Amino acid sequence: MVKSILFDLDDTLLDRNASVQQFIAAQYDRLSRSFNHVSKADYVSRFIELDCHGRVWKDQVYQALVVEFGIETIRWQALLEDYETQFQWHCIPFPFLTETLYQLKLQGYLLGIVTNGLGHVQNRSIDGLEIRDYFDTILISEVEQVRKPEPEIFSRALARLGATAQNSVFVGDHPKADIEGAKGVGMKTIWKQDFYWLEKPIADATIDNLNEIPAILQQFDNN
CATH class of the missing domain: 1.10.150 (DNA polymerase; domain 1)
Known part of the structure; x- marks a missing residue:
């Protein structure tokens, strides 16, 4: 589950x-x-x-x-x-951002952000989107001194949530930093499709919009 x-x-x-x-x-x-x-x-x-x-x-x-x-x-x-x-x-959110986060929290999921970048810049973006309160942990590479796709930053996030890779999912757009990195520690992955990348990563699921996530999580649980 x-x-x-x-x-x-x-x-x-x-x-x-x-x-x-x-x-x-x-x-x-x-x-x-x-x-x-x-x-x-x-x-x-x-x-x-x-x-x-x-x-x-x-x-x-x-x-x-x-x-x-x-x-x-x-x-x-x-x-x-x-x-x-x-x-x-x-800061402009993708469609359905707050609706999806609200639904996921309502369903009892633990949520986290793992992002590369500078601490003050990424923190301001999170505040600009007004989504900080939805998340149980936030890891930024400059603060953590480790970057995706290195396994340590994923493992650190899971530890702070009290979760395991086997019962966790990573959602991201970057084929290597997000999808390969998360798969490398044993997490299921959802690729937020971005046509900037010429090669599609091998993810467990692919989405165009964030509101597709809840149905995919149900599929993961039923398989």
Whole structure:
């Protein structure tokens, strides 16, 4: 019987692409008086290219933006600070997020988040989504000093929930960090389908929307 469910954050609970699009457009509107020789379309599109689906640290992204666009009236550190403090106000959830979490808690499941990233950034995103109270444990790689797909971060999360891998499920979008990592410690896996990844991982189930999870958990219990 499934007793606990662990979730990735970015691109699983948080619609990161939509959130970044909204944030970076808003950042331009707030700060472009310092670099109005750059068009909004160019600023937004280049940020997204440099960000590389979240795989490049934002300090590197902003340093590159400042150099490429010849921005001299605002430092990259100020742009980075703006990102770190303001992004949470632009966090967009995937459809059915709170409804699904509410249903899972109502059904008695233990819930956790295991995410790679910086502690203050990921914590602000969780608060921006207003979902912290649904979770019994939250592990962030910078805080834990271990990253997915390393087995230790999954094992640590399970221990804090008082759960075993055999009665736990991991939901995530990243084929290696989430699906391979969780399978490596013996957890069942649900892939939150993301067409960014060219190869589909071998997961126990695949979903397009979060509200598909409760029915899949019932299937796991019945098999």
